[in-house]
Amino acid sequence: MPTYDAPLREYRFLLNEFLEISRFQNLPGFAEATPDVVDAVLEEGAKLASEVLAPLNRVGDVEGCTRHADGSVTTPKGFKEAYKLFVEGGWPAIGADPQFGGQGFPEVVTRLFSEMMSSANMAFGMYPGLSHGAYSALHAHGTPEQKKKYLPKLVTGEWTGTMNLTEPQCGTDLGLMRTKAEPQSDGSYKISGTKIFISAGEHDMAENIIHLVLAKIPGGPEGIKGVSLFLVPKFLVNEDGSLGARNGVSCGSLEHKMGIHGNATCVLNYDGATGYLIGEPHKGMRAMFTMMNEARLGVGLQGLSQSEVAYQNARTYAKDRLQGRSLTGPKEPDKPADPIIVHPDIRRVLMNIKAFNEGARAFMLWTAMQGDLAHKSGDAKERELGDDLMGLLTPVIKGYFTDMGYRNATDAQQVLGGHGYIAEWGMEQFVRDSRIAMLYEGANGIQALDLVGRKLATNGGRAVFAWFRLIDTFLEETEATPELAPYCDALRLARMQLEEATTWFMANALANPDHAGAGSMDYLYLFGLTGLAFMWAQMARVANARLANDKAGDRFYETKMHTARYFIERVLPEASAHLAKIKSGADPVMALPADAF
Amino acid sequence: MPTYDAPLREYRFLLNEFLEISRFQNLPGFAEATPDVVDAVLEEGAKLASEVLAPLNRVGDVEGCTRHADGSVTTPKGFKEAYKLFVEGGWPAIGADPQFGGQGFPEVVTRLFSEMMSSANMAFGMYPGLSHGAYSALHAHGTPEQKKKYLPKLVTGEWTGTMNLTEPQCGTDLGLMRTKAEPQSDGSYKISGTKIFISAGEHDMAENIIHLVLAKIPGGPEGIKGVSLFLVPKFLVNEDGSLGARNGVSCGSLEHKMGIHGNATCVLNYDGATGYLIGEPHKGMRAMFTMMNEARLGVGLQGLSQSEVAYQNARTYAKDRLQGRSLTGPKEPDKPADPIIVHPDIRRVLMNIKAFNEGARAFMLWTAMQGDLAHKSGDAKERELGDDLMGLLTPVIKGYFTDMGYRNATDAQQVLGGHGYIAEWGMEQFVRDSRIAMLYEGANGIQALDLVGRKLATNGGRAVFAWFRLIDTFLEETEATPELAPYCDALRLARMQLEEATTWFMANALANPDHAGAGSMDYLYLFGLTGLAFMWAQMARVANARLANDKAGDRFYETKMHTARYFIERVLPEASAHLAKIKSGADPVMALPADAF
Numbered sequence A, B: 001m002p003t004y005d006a007p008l009r010e011y012r013f014l015l016n017e018f019l020e021i022s023r024f025q026n027l028p029g030f031a032e033a034t035p036d037v038v039d040a041v042l043e044e045g046a047k048l049a050s051e052v053l054a055p056l057n058r059v060g061d062v063e064g065c066t067r068h069a070d071g072s073v074t075t076p077k078g079f080k081e082a083y084k085l086f087v088e089g090g091w092p093a094i095g096a097d098p099q100f101g102g103q104g105f106p107e108v109v110t111r112l113f114s115e116m117m118s119s120a121n122m123a124f125g126m127y128p129g130l131s132h133g134a135y136s137a138l139h140a141h142g143t144p145e146q147k148k149k150y151l152p153k154l155v156t157g158e159w160t161g162t163m164n165l166t167e168p169q170c171g172t173d174l175g176l177m178r179t180k181a182e183p184q185s186d187g188s189y190k191i192s193g194t195k196i197f198i199s200a201g202e203h204d205m206a207e208n209i210i211h212l213v214l215a216k217i218p219g220g221p222e223g224i225k226g227v228s229l230f231l232v233p234k235f236l237v238n239e240d241g242s243l244g245a246r247n248g249v250s251c252g253s254l255e256h257k258m259g260i261h262g263n264a265t266c267v268l269n270y271d272g273a274t275g276y277l278i279g280e281p282h283k284g285m286r287a288m289f290t291m292m293n294e295a296r297l298g299v300g301l302q303g304l305s306q307s308e309v310a311y312q313n314a315r316t317y318a319k320d321r322l323q324g325r326s327l328t329g330p331k332e333p334d335k336p337a338d339p340i341i342v343h344p345d346i347r348r349v350l351m352n353i354k355a356f357n358e359g360a361r362a363f364m365l366w367t368a369m370q371g372d373l374a375h376k377s378g379d380a381k382e383r384e385l386g387d388d389l390m391g392l393l394t395p396v397i398k399g400y401f402t403d404m405g406y407r408n409a410t411d412a413q414q415v416l417g418g419h420g421y422i423a424e425w426g427m428e429q430f431v432r433d434s435r436i437a438m439l440y441e442g443a444n445g446i447q448a449l450d451l452v453g454r455k456l457a458t459n460g461g462r463a464v465f466a467w468f469r470l471i472d473t474f475l476e477e478t479e480a481t482p483e484l485a486p487y488c489d490a491l492r493l494a495r496m497q498l499e500e501a502t503t504w505f506m507a508n509a510l511a512n513p514d515h516a517g518a519g520s521m522d523y524l525y526l527f528g529l530t531g532l533a534f535m536w537a538q539m540a541r542v543a544n545a546r547l548a549n550d551k552a553g554d555r556f557y558e559t560k561m562h563t564a565r566y567f568i569e570r571v572l573p574e575a576s577a578h579l580a581k582i583k584s585g586a587d588p589v590m591a592l593p594a595d596a597f
Helices: A008-018 A035-063 A079-088 A107-120 A122-141 A144-156 A284-320 A344-376 A380-415 A417-421 A427-438 A444-455 A458-478 A482-508 A514-548 A555-571 A574-583 B008-018 B035-063 B079-088 B107-120 B122-141 B144-156 B284-320 B344-376 B380-415 B417-421 B427-438 B444-455 B458-478 B482-508 B514-548 B555-571 B574-583
Strands: A159-164 A180-183 A189-199 A208-216 A227-233 A235-237 A243-246 A249-254 A265-278 B159-164 B180-183 B189-199 B208-216 B227-233 B235-237 B243-246 B249-254 B265-278
Touching: A008 A035, A008 A107, A008 A344, A008 A514, A008 A555, A035 A079, A035 A107, A035 A122, A035 A427, A079 A122, A107 A122, A107 A284, A107 A344, A122 A144, A122 A159, A122 A208, A122 A227, A122 A265, A122 A284, A122 A427, A144 A159, A144 A208, A144 A227, A159 A189, A159 A284, A189 A208, A189 A227, A208 A265, A208 A284, A227 A235, A227 A284, A284 A344, A284 A380, A284 A427, A344 A380, A344 A514, A344 A555, A344 B444, A344 B514, A380 A417, A380 A427, A380 A444, A380 A458, A380 A514, A380 B427, A417 A427, A427 B380, A427 B427, A444 A458, A444 A514, A444 B344, A458 A482, A458 A514, A482 A514, A482 A555, A482 A574, A514 A555, A514 A574, A514 B344, A574 B574, B008 B035, B008 B107, B008 B344, B008 B514, B008 B555, B035 B079, B035 B107, B035 B122, B035 B427, B079 B122, B107 B122, B107 B284, B107 B344, B122 B144, B122 B159, B122 B208, B122 B227, B122 B265, B122 B284, B122 B427, B144 B159, B144 B208, B144 B227, B159 B189, B159 B284, B189 B208, B189 B227, B208 B265, B208 B284, B227 B235, B227 B284, B284 B344, B284 B380, B284 B427, B344 B380, B344 B514, B344 B555, B380 B417, B380 B427, B380 B444, B380 B458, B380 B514, B417 B427, B444 B458, B444 B514, B458 B482, B458 B514, B482 B514, B482 B555, B482 B574, B514 B555, B514 B574
Parallel strands: A159 A208, A180 A208, B159 B208, B180 B208
Antiparallel strands: A180 A189, A189 A265, A208 A227, A227 A265, A235 A243, A249 A265, B180 B189, B189 B265, B208 B227, B227 B265, B235 B243, B249 B265
């Protein structure tokens, strides 16, 4: 039975030494987030994750959700009770606006709580995850009355939320949508159609569910420009906030999925359900993007979360399992064999995952800090920069982290040999659960296209140039420190390769946009590698300074230096291969006509 | 519901144009394997695979195997009937020795039949796969009496076979084995112990099961040198060949696995079961290696088989699914959207898998030809070379093909977007089924260690030097042909990189064996890439000659040239990254002490 132990020491390092969040006390929510308070919050969260949610992870997988004849859905045994604890602990509120009952913690703190929850039980974590997405879209685009009516209950967690985009014929291409919203005389709409793949679409853990639904108002513009966003409560809400009639939305069936069995993935049928417009008619995509960007970072975090928990359990096994002897002579001669962690190929797998996890967590948090600045800074330039970087890095984090999360879960499973294939060990669940993160919230190919086709070009490349400038500034500040030279050299090379790829797209994609499409996924990987190289160089700077000053010989900082070294020597060489592939262009990819396949 | 269509055109190309097997009519079995006969066999096999086995693939996954209270095991609905057809068709016999009722077809033909069977239904294909392994070990190491008694029934398929190695405390490190074999006065042994992960260990498809079991004779040498191989029939066999008493071996439970649910993976309890020694006492590993090498190539083939069937279904979806428009303007303007095969990133995934499948199949068949030569050639030098190359390439094919098979199944699943995660589409089963191939028959890390730590060094590196010489000879013969220059240049570079890595190991691993261990998996990948580059260059030579002569404009050969080009421009650049990682040595991998993880 796998276990989960939250990496609290890493969290403290990232918040207090890497980001130094105490520098941002002028931002709302940061002054209250003192090291002591944050520690207490994260320690409580860690307990919930390890003691309540992690033990339910396999239960959720084995039992799954059950749809009954009346369309109601039961979550796996223990989920309802765990959700009750989650609500009683005030967890749904930690990142929410105090005006609606939230605790207003910065995103850099709430993301860490989300990571813990998702590591412990990804299927469970999706219920509050979706609620938070609905909260955000409503908070950004709802009318004051809508906010007053719906937000407080989402913030307490008494109600949950969903996002409804996909239809059978319409996934990435939302312009193909068929769900209709007919205007009614009272200002509401009647929503009719079928939505699929609706996570947390129906369940027994909350008294109401607030569905956010994309639909078309008849007579509006064709395609994606005619899509509007609606709020459709499972139970209509009376003026006094009490629950009214059951609305015309129901769960038609549950999907049979590869993983995340503990989450109810529903086909939702809308049969003239009452819905309320959010934002302006036909501008639904704008509102949806608010949810999607936040959700995409959350999905990237799921990739990291599964990589982390899979790593922890592979590490335990590698230390326990006795098999064979070290190539350099027995390490535990009194035992019948050495623990397999002595073998370099096992060590390579563990180092690979560790270097990703710590680098990716830094990258996630660094980006979340940009989000905090984008939303909360008093300085317009700082808000713009934060927003630019968030927009640029969101597809990188979603795509790269989820591909790596799945790869790392697979590699961690490999450490267990044949036992990794056996359900009771729990490793294969991490693989199956992590797989979805590459697919939903925009399949990773779409993330790559968003990065190359949209984010690079926006505002004349302002975001990517800012990214390069930040790296250059870091290198100027740091490269004179001899201990940091290898990290700076590696970062400089990666940065040059990323710039070369960027320039190549700018020079070639106008003539043939397929050049961009054919290299987009390699570019996303190259960006991810450069991002991690930047984070590792920054972490090495912090660790090196600590070792030189008050922490000489402290193993935590020494380990950071070794892991940084592993990243640049053993992971970063992949960057060159991605650059070479990008520069080979579209021709080898598109040479075969479609009907020759 | 996924489908399978055997790539018969590819098979004909490989046998008749790439390998030109008609050159080998002097070898036993080849003279009878005329193009017409082989075509007829493969076409019949293709029908069995597509029409009988493929439709049972999902049934097997959903239903799985059932163990009853008496220890008997029922296979999924339809498996028993399919196995009956398989036996009636004479398929178990195609590669077997005519002396025992076999048809004596060359390995280059039988491997293709195995590929079809495994693509269509990997879990089903494992039953005859294990039987063939048992057949081979017995054929190589049994006494004449043992062969006469057991082989004919394995050849007809009336009986099946198993391999019993693993125990709970003993996987890779077989020296830790505890199963005991007590000598009896009649020359037989009493076998006692528990074996786990026994594929096809108990089932209802055959009237008897011949277990090959590793066990220790008390008083023998310690560790691996005291392991002997035994034959333990489920039902004892009387002198007249009829079945006698039930033997003391029983299925204690079935494992709950990530995939291959249609195969019964058993815990087998041996309670003083009657067993017969195969070969000499304490020399069991030698006999087992006969089975293991053959089985490892078979497992490599499973990787290819899942990559192939996953590719076929992703290709169908990519042509059918309408979503979005081509970056270069609508391709099917009369439809609501273009099929997603117009998108370069989808095309990239399909080309990636296609380039692997065709290159890997050539590599598999080229290696199987070495096996035929090793076993059947009248020339001692040719036998030695065949044997050297088989030994060298077996871990490469097992490790590289199964890693790629899983990766490709995952990538093919990705083409379906969210639908890829839904069980009914069948793609996620290919991912789960293919996953086991990286783990069993020696986890891929063990393959890499076998390659670097054993196969490179055997006979002073004779095998790897022969490999380099074969490439050099090809390059000398070919590089003057201008159309082939890009393929030769790419192959030459890969070959130099592989040689550089080989030399690096030779120079450094003696001082510190961890240098070999730390780079072993990258070396295996580098070897796999070089192998595919060699095969693609040879295929390009054939295709180019055909296009220049009688087949100008023939799309099959043009497609081969394009796909070869894709491989060298879009896949082979990965070789450099592997070389760089190898040359960074053990230090970054081993810098952290075990207890710092």
